[in-house]
Amino acid sequence: MSLTDQLNDILTSLGGFGPMAWLSAAFCGLLITELILIRSTSRFKTRYWLAGLSISSILLAGVWTVLSPTRGFLFMHLLFVDNQAIYFQVVIALAGVFVLLYELLTTPPSQVHQQKEGFLPFEWYSILVAMTLGLFLMTVSVNLLSIYLSIELVSICSYLLTAFTADRKASEGGIKYLLFGSVSSAVMLYGMSLLYGMTGTLDLTAETFGIELASQDAAVATVAILLTLAGLLFKLAGVPFHVWTPDAYEAAPVPVAAFFSVAPKVAAVLVLMRIVTALPVGSSIAQTLTGTTTISLQTPLAVLALAGILIGNLSALRQTDAKRLLAYSTIAHAGFLLVGVVALTEAGFEAVLFYAGTYLFISLAAFFLIDLLARANGTDLTISQFAGLGPKFPLLSVALTVVMLALTGLPPTVGFTAKLLAFSALFDAYQHTSDNWLLALFVLGLLNALISLVYYLKIPFLLFFRPALASSEQPSTRKVVKPAVWLAVGLVVPIIVLFLKPDWLLQFLTGW
Known part of the structure; x- marks a missing residue:
């Protein structure tokens, strides 16, 4: 593809990337707004402004993704926008709006002023928006690189949200979450490197991905795919990467635990479906994995x-x-x-x-x-x-x-x-x-x-x-x-x- 075609593809892709770009801008804006408000008004008003802006940002991103007419591949097969991705983005956006509303309604003014135990610092609003951004990216990722980066963005935000409150249990839960997350990320990255070595491409939708994978030894290819699924199983709280779940949920505040129980799971299960079925571009992974007797993930x-x-x-x-x-x-x-x-x-x-x-x-x-x-x-x-x-x-x-x-x-x-x-x-x-x-x-x-x-x-x-x-x-x-x-x-x-x-x-x- 020529440089001109690449530039045109990038410009065309910006339309479908709008909700993610908006969440990126909202994340930066919330950080700046917090610095301004905390020096110019009371903590109580600061919290209400940040909560309102966060809810509005996530709600707008959800509406934008529904109304956007752009469908198909973005940024040269790095991302893919389809109805499934939009559906899951709406679910994620609703989860974010509901937990923000609940936190806003259940935190009394005295807890805000005195920063009592269990109080979520103001930074949690921007971190939740950043995590929503990572989840949105997960739902549209069809490239191993974009899948890995979006999962890591979600994971880092998750670690911070778990350990945000100033108590020992939160710190312990956050450390356990971080350790298990690091292990699962390393395993996933190793599996991705094996798949890249076998197929010569990071694009799950490329025709060569399915063809080259089918030519490999069945046991080796299956192991590589299962290793790649480690990061998804971690976000899904699936066995064997589930051990962090009870400690992290117990340590995290209720709104954070509630968000963890829904949003990362739905994003991870969509990526999992993309990996085991792929998109109908040439020879799909679904045809490769289920249409032969050599490789099966069932x-x-x-x-x-x-x-x-x-x-x-x-x-x-x-x-x-x-x-x-x-x-x-x-x-x-x-x-x-x-x-x-x-x-x-x-x-x-x-x-x-x-x-x-x-x-x-x-x-x-x-x-x-x-x-x-x-x-x-x-x-x-x-x-x-x-x-x-x-x-x-x-x-x-x-x-x-x-x-x-x-x-x-x-x-x-x-x-x-x-x-x-x-x-x-x-x-x-x-x-x-x-x-x-x-x-x-x-x-x-x-x-x-x-x-x-x-x-x-x-x-x-x-x-x-x-x-x-x-x-x-x-x-x-x-x-x-x-x-x-x-x-x-x-x-x-x-x-x-x-x-x-x-x-x-x-x-x-x-x-x-």
Whole structure:
């Protein structure tokens, strides 16, 4: 390609890169705005200005990405904008807006002025915007280099957000997160170097990538791909790179943990789908990996999905802290997200899109409602402290019960529909391949719903069927801000509505 053509391609690509460029400018602008405001006005007003600007920036980026007419490759096959990428960017933007709103509504002025324990410094707004930028880039990356750089941007922001609060637990969680993240990044980079050596290109959509990979030894090529997936499994909280999850979630403030539970996962699962299926440019990876008898990722992915479901559910059974319980829950749900990918069919990928979109509401609602109940009761997030709170806080308790049913995958919640779609696609794939690992994933994955009943319904059981703590043990209740309650309860509405009308989202996904 001539220099003139390269320059024209760059200029043309700027239109599709607009949301990412806007987030980059917003990140720099927030840093400068903070320096100005903190010297010219009160901390309280500074926080409101920064929160408002952050919410507006992320919301505008989400709207921009939907309205932008640009589709296709950007910057000479470095990025690729399609409807899947836009859908996941909208999910990520909504997650960012919701957690920023929740943090704004639940942080009292006294905590801002005195910087009490658990207070998030003002820098967290700009770091969250930068992390959103990295996640947006992940969703459009189809080049090994851009995938690696975007994952590293997300990882660095994640480490900072985990260790932001000034306490020992946050520092410990941040260090563990950093160490495990460094190992997974190194493994991923080694796998990418192997793929580059085998294929001679970093472009996943290049015709030579599939052709050269198919000419390699099957075992070596499979190992190289699995090593490359290490960084994605780390962001997905997938086995075996899941060990950091409970400590990081417990250490991070609730808004940060809630964002971690959704946004990095949906971005990582999209990159994973791109790697195992590639885009329809010449000879795709999907044709290379599934159209021959030499290389197949179905069985390894099925094993990883099953391991994630089992480890997440079994580990959650003995948890006493609500945030650690939800952390292990996200490990299990990472396995359920992989179920649709394992199918390697169009129905399976549509199930992943549906699961990711609905999991946004389920996971955020779970974190927000548990935190609000703990705040209202003046307690920490220990599960036993929720005993007898149902009659005292009926709205929050009923909403949390609905969310727990959704996490289990029971009707009348959209969690049931999401799991039904994923496992239906998996069973269809088994009928075509007769792979026993797919059958094992299907059977044991469904049986794990029974295991998850034990710990998901533990909190509703305590809320409504156990007496409140004795007066000597009962802490003083605190007033909870009503807008925060309505935000958390509002997230429960789509969980019910999409169960009754799943075709609203399904038609959008299939017809877009």
